Amino acid sequence: MKERLWKNVWVVLYVVLMGVLAIATFLEHAYGTTFVQTHIYHACWFCGLWGALAFGLVRACGKCRLWKRLPVLWWHGSLLVILGGAMLTYLTGEKGYVHLVQGQEVKSFIRTSDQQTRMLPFSLSLDSFRVVYYPGTEAPSDYKSYVSYKVNGKWKEEVISMNHILSVEGYRFYQSSYDPDL
Structure with a gap:
């Protein structure tokens, strides 16, 4: 039961993130890139949303023993690499x-x-x-x-x-x- 609850939490987080990204696309068209970067992409809550999703991916890799299912592990791992690269660029990049x-x-x-x-x-x-x-x-x-x-x-x-x-x-x-x- 507890695992099912965690899975539902991660699915909801993923759906919320996709919804935020879709809304950001429309807001960028209406208000410009600077507005969306300031209020969404560089906001603490947005970074926290990505961090929670990354935590869920790491937890899924450990709890579900994904090392036994290599293609699924590679998929989850690739998402973590993408998130890690985005975070590194955000922290060290100069815009x-x-x-x-x-x-x-x-x-x-x-x-x-x-x-x-x-x-x-x-x-x-x-x-x-x-x-x-x-x-x-x-x-x-x-x-x-x-x-x-x-x-x-x-x-x-x-x-x-x-x-x-x-x-x-x-x-x-x-x-x-x-x-x-x-």
Whole structure:
């Protein structure tokens, strides 16, 4: 009976988490990324929800003797690795933004936490920008920034879009928005 109660608690936690993530998606569209990061993703209660789910995964691995069922153990273990990576990034990562203007070389970024300017170990430049729309609508389906970056004196070209992140020297660049004049 007690095990069934624990299982129900973890299922409810999982469903609540999925509901919160779904609501966060709509709130981000309505109020912006900063609002959702401040009130949901970086809130103590949200981290606690993830922590409770991680605790449940560890408990399930031990109580249910999942080492005897290797595929199930791998599945639970992979979720723990993902949660661990997310927590490590949250605790050690530096969040900021770069505003790229076509033809201007950028060598710094602005930290989100204190609005301080920090230098990048390379330079970044916007070559061109394009918005791809859903057919027959004015709703954007993708934003594409064609950028160049200079590392160790050599220029390289890359595309940053909604689903393609640029990683350079340990920094990750996401396409999050664009200016009205494109």
